[in-house]
Amino acid sequence: MDIRSALQEAYKYGCEYTDQGSVADYIPELAKQNPDLVGATLISPNFEVCSIGDARYKFSAQSIAKIFIYLCVLETYDLDYVRQFIGVTPSSKPFNSILELELSHKNIPVNPFINAGAIVATSLLMQHYHENTFEKIRERAREVVNRSDLDYCHAIYVSESNSAYANRALTYMLLNDGIISTTQNVEDLLNSYFRACSLLVNTLDLATIGAVLSHNGKNAQGEQVLSTENAAILRTVMATCGTYDYAGEFALLVGMPAKSGVGGGIVATNRSGYGIGVFSPKLDKHGNSYVGVRMLERLSTLLNLHIY
Ligand code: DON
Numbered sequence: 001m002d003i004r005s006a007l008q009e010a011y012k013y014g015c016e017y018t019d020q021g022s023v024a025d026y027i028p029e030l031a032k033q034n035p036d037l038v039g040a041t042l043i044s045p046n047f048e049v050c051s052i053g054d055a056r057y058k059f060s061a062q063s064i065a066k067i068f069i070y071l072c073v074l075e076t077y078d079l080d081y082v083r084q085f086i087g088v089t090p091s092s093k094p095f096n097s098i099l100e101l102e103l104s105h106k107n108i109p110v111n112p113f114i115n116a117g118a119i120v121a122t123s124l125l126m127q128h129y130h131e132n133t134f135e136k137i138r139e140r141a142r143e144v145v146n147r148s149d150l151d152y153c154h155a156i157y158v159s160e161s162n163s164a165y166a167n168r169a170l171t172y173m174l175l176n177d178g179i180i181s182t183t184q185n186v187e188d189l190l191n192s193y194f195r196a197c198s199l200l201v202n203t204l205d206l207a208t209i210g211a212v213l214s215h216n217g218k219n220a221q222g223e224q225v226l227s228t229e230n231a232a233i234l235r236t237v238m239a240t241c242g243t244y245d246y247a248g249e250f251a252l253l254v255g256m257p258a259k260s261g262v263g264g265g266i267v268a269t270n271r272s273g274y275g276i277g278v279f280s281p282k283l284d285k286h287g288n289s290y291v292g293v294r295m296l297e298r299l300s301t302l303l304n305l306h307i308y
Contacts, residue, residue, distance in 0.1 A: 006302040014295035021282035021290030024262040029159030033281040041207040045273025047220040058200040062261030065196040068141045070112040096166045107177035111241040122193045123180045133192040145205040156198040206277025210269040246286035255306030260288040
């Protein structure tokens with residue numbers, strides 16, 4: 001099936017589920033999103049771009065930014081060193097779970113995509129880039145998606161900062177357990193993390209990330225925008241941890257490395273050169289876009305993208 005027909009069919013299938021799920025409201029600014037938006041972009045192995053619906057609508061990356069945070073960490077430190085502070089094990093609890101952190105080995109966050117793991121990753125970046133940490137994350141995001149005007153949303157950033165009780169609790173636990181240095185200013189650390197989460201993206205940006213990872217770090221222009229090794233690490237951790245405690249079911253249903261965010265976006269990648277970005281704000285109970293997962297499920301079947 002050609003990619004345009006596949007995308008149209010997946011979009012139609014996804015739209016049958018727009019009554020399911022609910023928009024994230026624990027960040028008040030996200031609750032204001034129009035719940036009916038649905039968009040998707042597919043980039044083919046030869047970088048042909050195909051978009052549908054609200055594909056160019058901009059929303060906050062949220063946890064999808066954890067790809068860039070972890071990438072910066074991998075590019076700054078040795079993987080063995082990083083693994084002393086952040087694991088690569090799938091999580092079994094919700095993405096902001098305090099219990100998961102309490103039960104994990106040596107109180108080290110199980111992976112870089114749950115909130116505790118991304119907060120530790122940001123603290124490692126703070127030790128190296130100090131007050132320029134967010135700028136470093138944004139610079140790498142701009143390079144990977146090839147868009148120099150990519151930036152964060154001040155209103156969403158402030159809204160999250162004013163309501164981030166769970167993330168503050170996780171951060172103080174990490175300080176208490178010695179995973180984050182006590183010399184670290186908690187608010188500076190969280191502000192870098194929240195600003196990264198509020199980076200505004202559209203489904204073309206997400207599909208571009210997926211395509212770069214699928215092409216082992218190369219973009220449409222043939223430039224190596226991240227290393228082959230780090231592309232492989234990101235694909236692996238996305239496959240096992242990218243949709244949190246839904247990752248097993250997602251692997252069965254969709255069969256592609258992916259990363260979701262509570263803004264409603266999901267980026268999916270594979271080994272065949274495809275990059276996919278989907279968006280719809282209503283989420284399932286794990287924090288993954290309900291319609292987004294359905295569209296990916298359909299695309300996986302129609303284009304034979306299931307890797308398992
Ligand atoms: O830290 C938070 O709770 C949000 N900024 C990001 C969480 C998120 O996107 C979870 N993903 N589905």
